Amino acid sequence: MVETHFIVREPLLDPKQKVIGFQFSWQSNNPAVESDVDSLDALLEFVAGHLNDDEKGFLLDDSLIFLEAAPQLLQVEGLKLFPPKNTVLILHKKHFADSANVAAVKTLRDLGYGICLRGAEITTLERGFFAFVTHIEVKLNAANFASQAKVYASLKQSSVKMVARNVANWQDFDACSALSLDSFVGKLHLTPRPNAAVKALNPSQTTILQLMEMVRKNADIQQLELVVKRDATLAYKLLRYINSAGFGLRTEVQSLKHAVQMLGYSPLYRWLTVLLATASTSGYSPVLLETAIVRGRFAELLGQMKMPKAEAENLFVAGMFSLLDRLLGLPMDEIMASIQLPDVVTVALISRGGLYGPYLALAEACELNSMLVGSLAESLKITAEDVNAAHLSALVWAKNVAAVA
Template sequence: MIENNFILREPLLDPKQKVIGFQFSWQQTNSESKLDAENLDYLLEFVAGHLNDEDGFLIGNSLVFLEALPELLHSESLKLFPAKNTVLILHKKYFADESVLNAVKQLRADGFGICLRGAEVSTLERSFFTFVSHIEVKLNASNFASQAKIYGALKQSSIRMVARDVATWQDFDACSALGLESFVGKLHLTPRPGSAQKSLNPSQTTILQLMEMVRKNADIQQLELVVKRDATLAYKLLRYINSAGFGLRTEIQSLKHAVQMLGYSPLYRWLTVLLASANTGGYSPVLLETAIVRGRFAELLGQMQMPKAEAENLFVAGMFSLLDRLLGLPMEEVLETIQLPDVVTEALLTRGGIYGPYLALSEACELNSMLVGSLAESLKIAAEDVNAAHLAALVWAKNVADAA
């Protein structure tokens, strides 16, 4: 049944590691599964419905890549997407059909992108260039010089090249040198080599002090004294707080104002984000964005079945689950630096306790995991609700990451 499908997202990075888009697809436990027009049309409709509202497209300038079949090129669901943000992935074999070519021409005229799949770039006829905006390519490290020549020539056109199956940061750097954008598979969960820290830096030490003070509900004047030691820290904290759309009518102007308006619990979450982004060792921005999505996703899943205040702990658990990779420190060392509730620590170390399954489910949706369905079933959360929370978390995190 279509309603039992779970969404998988894959981030697209530009050569500077910035997240510039996502591909959305259904989890596929069978690699040989064929594309199904009904399933893909439902995906189009569902994603469009959750990434748009009366204010417009909710993830800014990000591109959305979606697999397509010829029968979907006239789908009513496509009209729900902003054309300039939407790229349809279409296999080269379909371009032999004149009706497909005509549909593609119309979509391009309307502003949609078309990504060509299954083409051999070195032998591709120039006539294709008028039909597509992107071409999928695969990096061949053993033939780098030849590829560099081919892709160098393509860069002179308006065609954007997109690398698939980029598995290591070394390969990503090679793609970047060639001017390729990259779908990074599991790489968005992998720290860049050389990003490890030997110890916490001064900003992180200050943030941890603030987190402990917030946990103990310290007097706001004491918190302000600590924050005043680092003007940059205070600025970044307020940027995060004001970025995430609490629905406040006024902008938060100070730490005291934040506590008065929001209380201590939301302040703790922003300090967690700030801690993750304070690494001076050169972590990948996609890793931070993934951590924020995971935290918010786990929190939204928890809100379906537990009080809001308790679910906020799931945000912290989600962020901390990648904090070791963001800081370049072992998880045990990270947990020694700050006192967390036992239930959060249990979720982090074993994915057990009351929070563990929610964290595990949000993690499973980041990869093509066979565990998603069973985890959702164990929590009695319908696939539609999981997917809605996933996209809502992405929208929320995109706003926060843009403020970093």
């Protein structure tokens, strides 16, 4: 499975739009081939190997991992490599008709694993199910909101948590939050909330863009420091990012000059890109920022397999910029008019074409569960195993960086 299946993800959000975990599922170029226990075991071992460290433990901290669970996955030994308190298996209601599956669920619950029930109608669900599950998937029906509100209020009295799927718009999201649903799975976060108040870049963003242009032209470090000193908060945040676990530096960077001496100009440019996104006053959601960081790092890691490191670093910038309009609440053409990007980055952003476009498109496809994942990887001559390794590494890297925001 590691060689033939691609990992795709959806973020799991809380009512404040914070990323509290991810739902993983597997996409195959040949869906007709059913996965056996051995192949599932190998896949889970692979995923666990990238999300665990012998010294640091689980690398996604307190994040939850929801795994699509066919019945055979319940018996897989590789599942035990995942921390029980962080792991929730999604199982369809129909699979509870098999006594062997129920016995396996009981064993996993005793070990501390979570079980999310899918395909159940809450209004007619037997109370006996509550002994087996920790989460229940629900779908908001805006036309029957009042009736649903009563059902959810009743369910809230139990220990079972509700996970909303297919929330279509921000109005529905707010309605679900009001009903005290615990978490949300889906792609709504890629549609930013409307914010008519944003008319132009704020002063911090203007300063950051000026710094980015100076770095691009390899301006003298003393000139850069003069600009940074205008905004003490900006300087503090920039050093926090550079010293974050995302870079893995052994020596703490004390100043901008020290950063340039240790790292050079190119890595500094990427952190300014992240800083630009976090300087927004448009009320962007934390999940959108984390998605941009994952996309940028994922694309960069894919690029490192085929091009020099310095070239691949441009892919990080392309990944961040691909969501920058939503993060800043401004039109993309206005943002791109404010800074000179390499032509190859511009082409990738506009059409997903050129040298960088396919790498950015592949990273994007894995977060959208697009059926183009396999064909894009094949066009780049990157194996499913390498794509999955880059994907998981990007998630861990972004988690460390996002924690600094």
